[in-house]
Amino acid sequence: MMHRILYLLLLIASSVHAQLTLKGKVVDEFDNPLPYVNVSLQNTNFGTTTDDDGRFFLKTKKYRGTLEVSFVGFETQTIRVNQKTKYLNIVLKEESDQLDEVVVISKPKKRLKKKENPAYKILKEVWKRKRKLGLNKVSHYQYKKHTAIEIGLNNLDTLFLKSIFKKNYDREIKQVRYDNDGINYYIPVYLNENVTKVYGDNTRAIVREDIEAEKEEGLGAQGFVFDRMSNTFQNVDIFRNNITLLQKSFVSPISSNGFATYDYVLYDSIVENKKKLYNIYFFPRRDGDLAFQGNMWIADGNYSIKKIKMRVHPSINLNFVRALSFEKEFEVKNDSIYLPTRNAYDGDFTLVDKNESNKGLTIKKTVTFENYLLDHPKPAAFYSQKIEKIRPDQFQRDSTYWTEKGTIAPKETYNLIQTVKKKKKIKNITGFINTIANGYFNTGLGIQFGPFWTVFANNQVEGFRTKLGFRTFKTKDDRFRMNGHVAYGFKDKKFKYGLEGRYLLSYQPRIAVGLGYQNDIEQLGSTLLNTTQLLGNSFGTTALFNRGDNFFLSKVHKIAANFDYQIKLNLHVGFNLTHSRIRSASPAHFSTSYLDNQGKLQSNIVDVSSDVYLSYTPGRFVYGLGVERRFGRNIFPTFVLNYRRGYKGPFNGTHSYHKIQFKYAQPILLGELGLLDATIEGGKTFGEVPVALLNPVPANQSFSLVKNTFALLNYYDFVTDTYAATHLEHHFNGFIFNRIPLLKKLKLRSLLTFRAAYGSISDANRAINDGVVNRAGTANILYNTPSKMYYEYGVGIENIGYGNLRFLRIDAIWRSNYTPPNGSFINPTPKFAIRIGIRPGL
Missing domain, CATH: 2.60.40.1120 (Carboxypeptidase-like, regulatory domain)
Structure with a gap:
C-alpha cells in the first residue's frame, strides 16, 4: 500500500x-x-x-x-x-503583403502614456520630418493631375429602380452598381472630369495650374448645389496640424499635438516593394471631438506617410452628413521624397438622420497624380503666367482625346448617366435637392421662382406682406441673368416691385455690368455697407415676426447701375451710380424731413450719388463662370473699402456729401478651441444730410439672429455720421460640451458673442434733423449716439435639431447700461432677449 x-x-x-x-x-x-x-x-x-x-x-x-x-x-x-x-x-523572414488586407482594430480600453506607446516613437520621427519631405525638397517640379467628381443617389432598392427603368429594368439593372453595403444600389447622376498640368517653383513659392481638358455629364445645370457639395472636398492636407473641413477645424492624425486628441495603436508592420511599413491605427480620445478615425502606413527609415485612410468619426454631427472618408496614397522616392499618387474622397449625405436605411446622396472625388518631373526648372516668367478658365466650354475636348487619355470613371458610368438624366423621377429628385439648397423652384422654362423664405413677411406699414421673386436661369454659367420681385401689402393695399439685370461683358478680363429699378419699402437702418447690390434686400421688411412696432420704414424709388471689374481672382474694383427718391413710408409716425439752408422744412429727398469700391477676399473659393457666381464655404478674410459721393443739383439731387466706409472680416481657426469670427467696420460722412442718408447703427427687431446687427436695439436708436463697430463670435465646436458627460450625448455646441459700437453726430447734422416732427406733432428722432461705447454680449447653443438636421441656434443676449432719451422711441429697449438663428449645413 x-x-x-x-x-x-x-x-x-x-x-x-x-x-x-x-x-x-x-x-x-x-x-x-x-x-x-x-x-x-x-x-x-x-x-x-x-x-x-x-x-x-x-x-x-x-x-x-x-x-x-x-x-x-x-x-x-x-x-x-x-x-x-x-x-x-x-x-522571421519578410513576405510580400498587400496594403489592402482587411483588419479590424478596436480602440484600446486603457490609454497608454506616450513613452509606453510604441506608436509614439514612430510618430515623433514623422513630426520631425513632415515639413522636410515631399515636393518641398526640390527646387522645381511638375506633374499631371486628373480629377473626377461623381455625384449619385445611394441606398436604392429594386422597387425604386423598377419605378425608374420600368420596362427596361432587366436590361438597365446590369449597368447599376451596388452600394457600399453590397445590398442596395447606387445611381450616378452627375460626373465631371478634368486634367490639369501643375508647375511649381519652390524658390519663389509659386504654383501654376493649367487646365488641359474637361468633360461634364449629368444633371448639374439646374443650380449651384452640386458644385457646392462637390467642393466640400477641397485638398485635405494631413501634414498641417489642423485640417479645415466644412468651416470647422479638425485635428490632423499626424499633428504634433495629436496625442492630446487621439489614441494610437501600432498594429503591425508589413513589407511592400522591399520597404517596411508600420501600420498605426488612430481613434479620437473623446466621442464628438473634431477628429478622424482610421489607420496609416509609415515607411521605415525616412518615416514618410505611404498611405492613410481616415473618416470623420460617427459621433460627430455635421448637418446632412452621414459619413465622410478620405484616402491618400504616396510614392516614396529616393528614401527622402514622398509624392502624392492618389486621393480618394467619399461623402454620404442624408436629409434627416444617419439611419443606414435612408436614401441619400453620394459624392466621390478621385484625384490621380502622374508624370512627375523634378528639378527641371523652366524660365522664371513661365511660373507667373496662368491659363485660367473663363468660359464654360473652354477646355472641352473631343472623344479622341479621352479615348487616348482614358477616364477615371468607366464608360459604363457615363452611359448610365446619359440614361437616367432623362428620367422624370431623377429630374424631380435633383430638382428638389437644388430647391432645398438655394430656395428657388425650377420651372424648366428658363425661369425660377423664389427664394421661398421671403414669400411672407409682416410689418406695421404694409401689414401682412407677400412677395413673389423670380430669376432667369438656364445654366449656372449664364452670361445674362435677370431677377426681380413683386410684393403686395394687405394693410396699405399697394403693390411694390423691383427688377435687376446683370450681364457679363467680358470673360477676360472679367467685367460685369448691372442695371436695377425699384419701387419698394426698405428698412434703411438695418445695414451699413453695400457695394454691388442694386435692389434693396433688408431683413427689416422680410421678417414675419418682429419685436414691438416698427414704423421706421422708407419708400424708395430707385434707379441704379453697377460696373464691376475683376483685377484678379477675388480682387474687384467697381463703380455704382444711383438715383433715389426717398420719403417716409409712415409719415404719421416717422419723418425723413429736414431743414434746408433757409431753415425751411423739406420732405423731398433725392439722392444722386456715385460709389467707388474695392473688394478683396484672398483665398475665397469661387465657382461658376457666368455673371452670377457662387462662393464656397471655406475660411477667408474679407476687406471692403467704399467711397460715396453725393451730388446736389444734377438730376434734382438735394444733397452734396462725401462718405467713406470700410469693413474687415477675419475668421480665425484656433484648432480644437474652435473658430473666432471677427468683423470690424467703420465710416464717416462729410456734409449735412437728412436721416435717410446718415448711418444708423444696424438694429434688429426680428426674433431671429442677423449677422452684424444689434439684437437689443430698435431701428434708429443710434444715428451717427461717424461710427465704428465690431462683432465677435467664437464657436467652440464642441470643445466644452464634449467634455461634459451628460451633455456630450446631445451633440450640442457652445458659443460666445460680443458686439460693440461707438459713434457721434456733428452739430450741423443734428441741427437740420433734430426737432423734426412727424404728422402727430411729436419729436421723431432725438439723434442719440453711442458716444459711450454700447455693447451686447451673449452665450449660445448651436447644432440643435434631430439627426442630421441640426441647423438651429439659440442665443441669450444682454446689453450694456443704456437708457434711451424720453419720448424718442415707440418701443422700449429690452435689456435681455432670447434669439433664434438658422444656419444651413452646406
Missing part, C-alpha cells in the same frame, strides 16, 4: 516538473527586434506577444508541443518544443 502511495506521489511530482517554460527573442533578417509578435502554443489557449525588445516569456502545463510565431508581413514560423527547450532565437 505504501509503495502505491509513493508511486502516485512520484507521478504527481513528475507532472508538475513537466510544465513547459519558454523564453526567447524574435528578430527580423537584419537582427532588428520585432515587438508585438504573436507567440502561441498550437491547439492550446496559451500565448503571448513580444515586448519592445522582441523578447517573450511563455509558461504552460504542457510538456511538449508546436510553438507558432506569427506577424503580419512575415512568414509564420513553427518550432517543435519540449522540456529541454530553454531559450529560442527566432528569425
Whole structure:
C-alpha cells in the first residue's frame, strides 16, 4: 500500500516538473527586434506577444508541443518544443503583403502614456520630418493631375429602380452598381472630369495650374448645389496640424499635438516593394471631438506617410452628413521624397438622420497624380503666367482625346448617366435637392421662382406682406441673368416691385455690368455697407415676426447701375451710380424731413450719388463662370473699402456729401478651441444730410439672429455720421460640451458673442434733423449716439435639431447700461432677449 502511495506521489511530482517554460527573442533578417509578435502554443489557449525588445516569456502545463510565431508581413514560423527547450532565437523572414488586407482594430480600453506607446516613437520621427519631405525638397517640379467628381443617389432598392427603368429594368439593372453595403444600389447622376498640368517653383513659392481638358455629364445645370457639395472636398492636407473641413477645424492624425486628441495603436508592420511599413491605427480620445478615425502606413527609415485612410468619426454631427472618408496614397522616392499618387474622397449625405436605411446622396472625388518631373526648372516668367478658365466650354475636348487619355470613371458610368438624366423621377429628385439648397423652384422654362423664405413677411406699414421673386436661369454659367420681385401689402393695399439685370461683358478680363429699378419699402437702418447690390434686400421688411412696432420704414424709388471689374481672382474694383427718391413710408409716425439752408422744412429727398469700391477676399473659393457666381464655404478674410459721393443739383439731387466706409472680416481657426469670427467696420460722412442718408447703427427687431446687427436695439436708436463697430463670435465646436458627460450625448455646441459700437453726430447734422416732427406733432428722432461705447454680449447653443438636421441656434443676449432719451422711441429697449438663428449645413 505504501509503495502505491509513493508511486502516485512520484507521478504527481513528475507532472508538475513537466510544465513547459519558454523564453526567447524574435528578430527580423537584419537582427532588428520585432515587438508585438504573436507567440502561441498550437491547439492550446496559451500565448503571448513580444515586448519592445522582441523578447517573450511563455509558461504552460504542457510538456511538449508546436510553438507558432506569427506577424503580419512575415512568414509564420513553427518550432517543435519540449522540456529541454530553454531559450529560442527566432528569425522571421519578410513576405510580400498587400496594403489592402482587411483588419479590424478596436480602440484600446486603457490609454497608454506616450513613452509606453510604441506608436509614439514612430510618430515623433514623422513630426520631425513632415515639413522636410515631399515636393518641398526640390527646387522645381511638375506633374499631371486628373480629377473626377461623381455625384449619385445611394441606398436604392429594386422597387425604386423598377419605378425608374420600368420596362427596361432587366436590361438597365446590369449597368447599376451596388452600394457600399453590397445590398442596395447606387445611381450616378452627375460626373465631371478634368486634367490639369501643375508647375511649381519652390524658390519663389509659386504654383501654376493649367487646365488641359474637361468633360461634364449629368444633371448639374439646374443650380449651384452640386458644385457646392462637390467642393466640400477641397485638398485635405494631413501634414498641417489642423485640417479645415466644412468651416470647422479638425485635428490632423499626424499633428504634433495629436496625442492630446487621439489614441494610437501600432498594429503591425508589413513589407511592400522591399520597404517596411508600420501600420498605426488612430481613434479620437473623446466621442464628438473634431477628429478622424482610421489607420496609416509609415515607411521605415525616412518615416514618410505611404498611405492613410481616415473618416470623420460617427459621433460627430455635421448637418446632412452621414459619413465622410478620405484616402491618400504616396510614392516614396529616393528614401527622402514622398509624392502624392492618389486621393480618394467619399461623402454620404442624408436629409434627416444617419439611419443606414435612408436614401441619400453620394459624392466621390478621385484625384490621380502622374508624370512627375523634378528639378527641371523652366524660365522664371513661365511660373507667373496662368491659363485660367473663363468660359464654360473652354477646355472641352473631343472623344479622341479621352479615348487616348482614358477616364477615371468607366464608360459604363457615363452611359448610365446619359440614361437616367432623362428620367422624370431623377429630374424631380435633383430638382428638389437644388430647391432645398438655394430656395428657388425650377420651372424648366428658363425661369425660377423664389427664394421661398421671403414669400411672407409682416410689418406695421404694409401689414401682412407677400412677395413673389423670380430669376432667369438656364445654366449656372449664364452670361445674362435677370431677377426681380413683386410684393403686395394687405394693410396699405399697394403693390411694390423691383427688377435687376446683370450681364457679363467680358470673360477676360472679367467685367460685369448691372442695371436695377425699384419701387419698394426698405428698412434703411438695418445695414451699413453695400457695394454691388442694386435692389434693396433688408431683413427689416422680410421678417414675419418682429419685436414691438416698427414704423421706421422708407419708400424708395430707385434707379441704379453697377460696373464691376475683376483685377484678379477675388480682387474687384467697381463703380455704382444711383438715383433715389426717398420719403417716409409712415409719415404719421416717422419723418425723413429736414431743414434746408433757409431753415425751411423739406420732405423731398433725392439722392444722386456715385460709389467707388474695392473688394478683396484672398483665398475665397469661387465657382461658376457666368455673371452670377457662387462662393464656397471655406475660411477667408474679407476687406471692403467704399467711397460715396453725393451730388446736389444734377438730376434734382438735394444733397452734396462725401462718405467713406470700410469693413474687415477675419475668421480665425484656433484648432480644437474652435473658430473666432471677427468683423470690424467703420465710416464717416462729410456734409449735412437728412436721416435717410446718415448711418444708423444696424438694429434688429426680428426674433431671429442677423449677422452684424444689434439684437437689443430698435431701428434708429443710434444715428451717427461717424461710427465704428465690431462683432465677435467664437464657436467652440464642441470643445466644452464634449467634455461634459451628460451633455456630450446631445451633440450640442457652445458659443460666445460680443458686439460693440461707438459713434457721434456733428452739430450741423443734428441741427437740420433734430426737432423734426412727424404728422402727430411729436419729436421723431432725438439723434442719440453711442458716444459711450454700447455693447451686447451673449452665450449660445448651436447644432440643435434631430439627426442630421441640426441647423438651429439659440442665443441669450444682454446689453450694456443704456437708457434711451424720453419720448424718442415707440418701443422700449429690452435689456435681455432670447434669439433664434438658422444656419444651413452646406
